[in-house]
Structures are given as structure tokens and as C-alpha cells.
């Protein structure tokens with residue numbers, strides 16, 4: 001072994017959704033997005049990478065099982081990191097010996113959450129891969145543009161706290177980067193709960209789903225051009241002011257519009273199920289009862305809800321959820337990893 005590094009990267013939850021690419025190879029989006037990165041100890045990927053002169057080829061193991069290293073997105077990340085390493089070397093930085101550059105890598109990556117929990121594992125996975133590769137090759141550079149080429153949402157997991165992915169306008173994607181809006185210490189009362197409406201795998205993955213949406217949905221075009229730019233400004237302001245009702249309302253509206261674009265896709269894509277709809281109703285009735293927005297939901301490309309609320313409302317809301325979804329009817333598996341704290 002000539003070099004070895006282990007890093008972790010957390011999952012992020014988008015509150016303004018990314019859905020649709022303008023360049024599928026470079027993974028350039030049609031709109032900016034914004035997410036909350038979870039705390040490092042919660043839902044995360046851990047990756048160890050070793051390089052050695054004796055390794056014959058690059059290899060990768062995911063959750064203990066060897067996978068195909070020739071996956072195009074994996075190859076993009078490896079290629080970009082090696083390109084940076086070579087550049088650093090030719091710029092005269094002695095940090096890396098020249099033989100190290102030709103060494104093959106062995107990559108070992110594990111998630112501490114079941115993939116069946118329906119949470120985007122690709123975001124944490126590619127963020128972690130790129131960060132660990134950079135460590136092994138001694139690179140200190142802006143890495144979100146490389147993580148983006150693994151999976152779009154992965155670029156946001158390169159930073160903690162509240163992170164925006166600025167869509168950028170250049171054809172080469174150099175200005176399509178993630179940027180921290182506020183650090184993880186900014187809003188310590190904010191909490192996330194995951195409600196598992198189904199542990200089954202989603203029928204249509206994000207990549208192919210958004211491809212069909214771009215091709216067929218005029219609602220998606222309207223959303224990207226006219227709705228998201230305004231919402232991004234509103235969301236950044238709500239986060240900066242720690243205005244929970246404004247944050248919550250934008251989060252729910254954006255989730256709902258994302259799922260509306262899925263319905264507007266032809267043929268339509270259904271990610272939500274009956275339980276998801278019941279959760280949406282429950283949240284609105286709960287907020288209505290108090291006459292203020294105390295809880296928000298958001299759903300990605302699957303039926304499981306991510307709930308945002310403030311610490312002071314967590315225990316009561318959990319009781320309400322348990323009342324309507326009794327643990328004995330869902331093996332106690334309904335509420336997962338509770339409560340997830342976004343702060344360190």
C-alpha cells in the first residue's frame with residue numbers, strides 16, 4: 001500500500017429540488033437547487049481508498065460486494081481526479097511522487113443506512129468517493145464539480161449545513177458548482193425525521209425519470225424558468241433569517257411541484273403512494289390546528305417522507321404520527337433514525 005485514506009460523507013435532503021439536465025454527460029441541471037446536509041454521524045457513507053504499486057487494476061466494493069468499475073460516472077470521477085493530480089504534479093508540487101499517479105486504486109464503500117430506506121445513497125456515495133480520492137492523491141481543490149459528474153445531487157453533499165447548487169450557464173459546466181449558504185451551526189433547532197412509507201425500491205430511478213420529464217413535461221420547463229429562480233431567492237432568505245414558516249411553506253410547495261411535474265411527464269411517474277398522501281394531509285391538518293406552520297414534508301423520487309420541524313415540536317409530532325400510524329401496523333419501522341439533528 002502506498003497511500004490510504006478513509007472519509008465519510010452525509011446524505012443531503014433537497015428543499016428546492018433538482019429535476020432535469022441540460023447536459024446528461026456532464027450532469028448540468030436546468031435549475032439551481034438547495035439542500036440541507038445531515039449531520040456526519042447520521043445517514044452517511046464511509047469510503048476507504050488504497051493505492052498500491054501491486055494493484056493490477058482499479059476495483060470497487062459497495063457494501064461488501066464487488067461492483068463494475070467501468071460504470072461511466074465512476075470513470076468520470078476517477079479521470080477528473082487523476083487529471084487534477086497530474087496537473088498538480090506538472091505544476092511542480094512535490095506532494096505526490098510521480099509513480100503514485102500510475103498506481104491503481106481499490107475502493108471500499110459502505111452506507112450506515114439500508115438502501116431500502118429510500119434515501120438518496122448516490123449523493124453521499126459519490127461525494128465520499130471524490131473526497132476520499134482527493135485525499136489519496138493529495139489534492140486540495142474545489143471538488144463539487146467532480147462530485148456532480150458522479151451524481152448531480154452529490155455536489156451538495158461536499159458541504160455541510162445549507163447548500164445551494166448553482167446551475168451555471170457555461171457549456172463546459174465549470175460554473176455549475178455547490179456553495180454553502182449557511183454552515184451547520186446556523187440553525188441548531190432544526191430537526192429532520194424520516195417516515196418510511198415503503199421500503200421497496202423505486203420503480204423509476206432519478207436519472208431516467210428526469211430524462212423523460214425534460215422530454216415531455218412543459219410544466220417542468222415552466223418550473224425551471226419561472227418558478228425555481230424566485231423560490232431560490234426566497235429560500236435563501238428564509239434560511240438566513242431562520243424563518244421556519246417561510247422555509248416550511250417553500251419546502252412543501254417545491255416538493256408538491258416536483259411531484260406535479262412527475263405526473264405531467266408522459267408516461268406519468270408516480271413516486272408517492274397512499275401513505276405519502278396521508279402524511280401530506282396529516283401535516284397540513286396539524287399545522288392548521290395550531291394556526292401556524294410547525295412541520296413541513298418533502299419527498300424525493302420515492303414514497304418516503306422527510307419531515308422538517310423545530311426541536312420544540314418533535315416529541316408531540318412523533319406522538320401524532322404514532323397515533324395515526326400505530327407501530328404494530330408497520331413493524332415499528334415507520335419512523336426511522338429519529339430525530340436527525342442537522343447540527344454538529
Ligand code: DP6
Nearest residue numbers: 014017018151152153206207300301
Ligand atoms: C429528486 O442526483 O440522483 O432527489 O444526477 O441523475 O444522478 P443524477 O440524479 P440524482 O437526482 C436527485 C433528484 C432528487 C432531487 C434532489 O436531490 O435535488
